[in-house]
Amino acid sequence: MIILPKPPPGDVPGVIFRQARHYRIGRRGMGVLWVVIHSAECGETNGAAEGLMAYAATMEDGRVASWTYAVDSDSVTQSVREADTAFHAPPINDCSIGIECAGKAAQTAEQWNDAYSQALITWKLVPLVADICQRHGIPPKLVDDDRLRGGLESAKLYAMRNADTEEWQGLRSLNGGIVTHAQVSRVFKVKSGHTDPGKGFPFDDFLRRVESRMRGAA
Numbered sequence: 001m002i003i004l005p006k007p008p009p010g011d012v013p014g015v016i017f018r019q020a021r022h023y024r025i026g027r028r029g030m031g032v033l034w035v036v037i038h039s040a041e042c043g044e045t046n047g048a049a050e051g052l053m054a055y056a057a058t059m060e061d062g063r064v065a066s067w068t069y070a071v072d073s074d075s076v077t078q079s080v081r082e083a084d085t086a087f088h089a090p091p092i093n094d095c096s097i098g099i100e101c102a103g104k105a106a107q108t109a110e111q112w113n114d115a116y117s118q119a120l121i122t123w124k125l126v127p128l129v130a131d132i133c134q135r136h137g138i139p140p141k142l143v144d145d146d147r148l149r150g151g152l153e154s155a156k157l158y159a160m161r162n163a164d165t166e167e168w169q170g171l172r173s174l175n176g177g178i179v180t181h182a183q184v185s186r187v188f189k190v191k192s193g194h195t196d197p198g199k200g201f202p203f204d205d206f207l208r209r210v211e212s213r214m215r216g217a218a
Helices: 048-058 115-136 145-158 166-175 181-188 203-217
Strands: 034-039 069-071 076-078 096-101 177-180
Touching (some): 034 181, 048 069, 069 115, 096 115, 145 166, 177 181
Parallel strands (some): 069 096
Antiparallel strands (some): 069 076
16 A cells, blocks of 8 residues: 655645745745735635645746635635745735635625625635734734835834844734735735725625634634
């Protein structure tokens, strides 16, 4: 009988990990400040997260991209370890964790409220984001453009200092939180065509659920 080696562990128990092809080891001395929410621009299907994981692992040279996690209605996968850098939302890759959600930026509020998306948000995205925020000390709040811009400038100044110092903790408290890919593109004028996860994404309800989950875990 051939015994295959176990896959290397990821950061969250029970979440399948398969290393993305394109990523950078480490974070160039930066701590994690933001969770970036993306829509994967794929269909609402079971197995979408596994498909995204496989795509990240086998991506051809013509495209250089990756993400930390992917979620669909019934699963979560990981493609880059949290200690390393995924290429998902420049220029904040080194101080952020990117999550791809099965769905499209063009979805309306009603479509983000259908049974599939609500299962994705309620049972997969909310617990994952709450866990990430809890472990990294990231407040479960949306970050405005000025704090996003200023947070990156401060992060560059604090680079190579221990991520658990009072400076980093203060920076997370003041400038850290949850952002969208669309916001990152708009603020930094990098690949500005991105609009995900779209205006229909139910952020108010999502943030309330994340905060409630974190309070329950405290």
